Amino acid sequence: MDQEFRVRELMLGVEGMALLRHALDADEDFLKARVEEIRALVTGEGTALPDGGTPLDELDVADGYASWATRYDSLPSAYIEVEEPVVHRLLDRGPVGTALDAACGTGRQTAALAARGYRTIGVDQSPQMLAQARRKVPGAEFRRGRLESLPVDDESVDLVVCSLAMTHLPDVSPGIAELARVLRPGGRIILSDLHPFVISLQGQCVFVHGADQLAFVRNHVHLPGRYLDAFHSAGLTVRECHEPLFNDRLAPGGYEEAIADAARAAWKDLPLVVVWAAEKPGESQESAV
Template sequence: MGIEGLALLRHAVDGDEAFLRERVADIRRFALDEEKLPDGGALVSELDPAAGYASWSAVYDSLPSSYIEVEEPVVHAILDGLEPGVALDAACGTGRQTRALAARGHRVIGVDQSPQMIAKAREHTPGAEFRAGHLDRLPLDDDSVDLAVCSLAMTHLPDLVPGVAELARVVRPGGRIVITDLHPFVIALQGQCLFVHGAEELAFVRNHVHLPSRYLEAFGRAGLRVRGCHEPLFNGSLAPGGYEEFIADAARAAWDGLPIVVVWDVEVPSGGEAP
């Protein structure tokens, strides 16, 4: 009902009258329990990142994602402008960015806390090096890489300052850091992202809202300089079989024109340069 209500709220003034009546009718049906959504009534559990991604790893690469679809072109355009070097894929998961970095000639080190995710990443890119570790406690020396990429993972940190500081610590002066995150609009409006866990259960790994102002504070504390900030918009793609596809008109209207991902392009100033 939340998605239906969001679609109604956003289009109440300028929306088509028939569309608005459909939203009200849908809300009434769901409120009166006249119609069930997919997975309606399923048990929902919160998992910590280690347990959550262990469960998610088996199907993660097979799940279409509008977040990834709008994020990757922006990230790849940034990577295409960089010379090959030693690159870190922080919180690498199944190695999506590891593959992109290796394809561009980088020697890649992937770090993730999930052994299951690392196993998948190693299958995809056997030539990369992988290490077990946490985003806020990276197992790398100071100034040891030329580039760090962290995709859609900062959202799981209650405080992003330690994660940003760690990326700044391991990247050499003059190097670059690319961070992508779920846009705070999405988390504030939608809540948590659910996935199938076990036979008849749903689960989520908690996403935290990180406002742009908080990122700028973290970058400032770490002595980083912002080169660019990109906010790719929702592309109309809905997860197949999920509740949003069941109410596709409302879901697309709810998210239409809103950014769903934020991409930060920052650099570590060279010696003597001010951030």
Template structure:
């Protein structure tokens, strides 16, 4: 699947969302500015003032190809999603004693480093050899394996903790991934799953990255409302301890089109959850009978 990075349409969408969310009780001057901007941008020619450069081709890649291309720059890109996710995950991990920990869909090993630093013996699994090469370099003491989230190369009941960060949303069906995490974690063990919040995916679409000299690409994120997660976790026999939904922190992607319309972009996302974090537990046989 291919398309085009349409700057005018994206700018108009953000302006419209900011206007929609503030239409009832927003500041009059702010609302007038949004309407003025929408008129000005709608009448302008794409690729010309007042727009920043745009118009690059956009391709959808599968997870293996996408993360192979993304791996070279992944760790260097600032991310508001990661910034709001990490403190929540850290607070959950404070309650987990060191043991054998799985970093599922580990990517470059961001969570692997954290887990190793907390005294866990880390196993990282990812389908991208390019991402795994980065993870091995970042956490040499880890055991990193090629594998898929819905077919983990681990034995049943073989880890005490599993962390899966910003990856399950790539699955069209959450159930196989949830079942695999439940399978490999011992009874009484913990699972932490984080994802882009479905609100963000539904409103913003896909996360783009540079692919090649003059092209953008994305790996599809599917919209899974909280009820879908609850259904998948329930079918896997998991207990939900807590669900956290950290909010947008005001950071816009440096150099992105939203910086061009920063007031509207911050108003569009203000107060919305941008990440969802699930704190889960595998019940013991005794707990499962109660």
């Protein structure tokens, strides 16, 4: 089905969310400005819309990340910006051992693990992403495989990291069960994902695809209760849950810059990602030595 990137509708949604969240406590000038911007968008009296009408494709994970691979590290990401400090603090707690970066992408977390002294395995289903990761972290071992069927032996790693990937699975349970399977007793899992609030409100992460198109890989909403059920079913104990908030910075060049006041008000104090820290009960092999 042919789709277009509907910038006007997205901007109207952001304006409406800003009004919905602040109608009772904002000053009158702010509210009037939102109404005027909505009127301009509806009547077409405003400035030309960025990327309006650009063709938009929905790609599966393999095709999407094949297209995204060479651009992925160069694009600004509000999600990564708030996620990394939390994940890295958890990584710093150690102890250092063998680590798996599941759905490693271009090796962003693989590099962080290697820098901390972990013996690291990166797994991803995209050969294009793995090519970027191998260049970034030549000392790590990389394997091609899916998150739901990891090419890693049972109870063979001390730490599993999975960053911003579970959202592409319709159900988190198979993925979390696989993370638990490869983890040694006493080992840790650090799992980050897009927050369900963001996916529910904004939907998908759009990127440039080809010369004149945009694309997205579908994100699925996974509520906290589904994660907790999946952790429990996999025999894991949740130790921490972090929800870093929107940091007031908008993506440069994006449509929200044209309605910056509304966008900042709409996203203010909302969590962008969720970071889970869980453990597999029992004594790790390394600590038993």
